[in-house]
Amino acid sequence: MASDVERGEEDEESASELLRDRFRLCTISIAEAEAKQIGMEVSQPIMACISDLAFKYAQQLAKDLELFAQHGGRKSVNMEDVILSAHRNDHLSSLLRSFSNDLKAKEPQSERKRKKNTKKEDKAVADVLHIVDP
Amino acid sequence: MEENTFDPDLIRAIFRLVWERRGAEREKNQLSEPEAEAGPSTSKRSRLTSANANALKLSCELLRVFVTEAIQRAATIAEAEGSVKIEATHLERILPQLLLDF
Numbered sequence: 001m002a003s004d005v006e007r008g009e010e011d012e013e014s015a016s017e018l019l020r021d022r023f024r025l026c027t028i029s030i031a032e033a034e035a036k037q038i039g040m041e042v043s044q045p046i047m048a049c050i051s052d053l054a055f056k057y058a059q060q061l062a063k064d065l066e067l068f069a070q071h072g073g074r075k076s077v078n079m080e081d082v083i084l085s086a087h088r089n090d091h092l093s094s095l096l097r098s099f100s101n102d103l104k105a106k107e108p109q110s111e112r113k114r115k116k117n118t119k120k121e122d123k124a125v126a127d128v129l130h131i132v133d134p
Numbered sequence: 135m136e137e138n139t140f141d142p143d144l145i146r147a148i149f150r151l152v153w154e155r156r157g158a159e160r161e162k163n164q165l166s167e168p169e170a171e172a173g174p175s176t177s178k179r180s181r182l183t184s185a186n187a188n189a190l191k192l193s194c195e196l197l198r199v200f201v202t203e204a205i206q207r208a209a210t211i212a213e214a215e216g217s218v219k220i221e222a223t224h225l226e227r228i229l230p231q232l233l234l235d236f
Contacts, residue, residue, distance in 0.1 A: 012151070012154075012155070015151060016151055019144070019147055019148050019151060022141075022144050023140075023144060023148065026140050026141060026144060027201055029138060030138055030139065030140070030198055030201050030202065031201050031202075031204075031205050033138045034201070034202045034205045034206065035205055035209065035220070038205075038206065038209050039218070040205075040209045040212060040213075040218060040219070040220055041218055041219040041220065042205065042219070042220045043219055043220060043221055043222075045222060046208070046220055046221065046222060046224075046225050049222075049225060050201060050204050050205070050225070051201075053200075053204070053233075054197055054200055054201050054204075055148075057197065057200055057236060058145065058148050058149075058193075058197055059148065059152050061149075061193060061196070061197075062148065062149040062152035062153060063152060063156065065149070065183075065185065065189075065193070066152075066153055066156065066183045069183055070183070075181070075182075075183055075184060076183070076184045076185060076186055076189075077149075077183060077184070077185035077186065077189045078185075078186055078188075078189050079186075079188050079189050079192050081189065082189050082192040082193050082196060083192070085196070086196060086236075088235075089235050089236070092196075092199065092235070092236070095199065096192060096195065096196060099192060099195050100188065100192055103188045103191055103192065104188070107188070
């Protein structure tokens, strides 16, 4: 049984390592794109540092989100939990809030939005026509 | 910029790993003191936390902002020192405030 537990831990370790490597690749591509945009270079050790930091942050975030969801009596994490995790930083939470509104707008009420948009466009066309008329 | 973000599936996998680990720990603690909560004998699977798709996308955005913020702040310091490469000293300078902000 002890060996089973050990093997389980080993598996978990390798799984975690694999995830960390995939995460690092993602981080590097994001960071490199960002650095390119502002015309800077990033040295390799710093890249590794930042991706490790982000990975630790992701793990901490997972813990926070689980606790928030549990506190809300839920088993599933929703967007409010994620926004709540950034509540100490007003800028960050408002950024997340607007991103979440974008996501919400994209999915469930896309039809309604499209209708609204077409209506607006119609109005705009009418306005243009009106201006053109005289 | 929009397309360059984390893969939600990857983030899901990382979150699940953490939640599985915490779930296993909780179970171990419950075994050592069985009188605590013997009622719900649900399996570990069903108790595991999950995340909905939008929450994962939002988490990806949060992590992306963390990375870009780290780069941008370090770049500001590097620029002030007249360097075009971000080095360890630049990261060191911005790290405390970065960690406080996230």
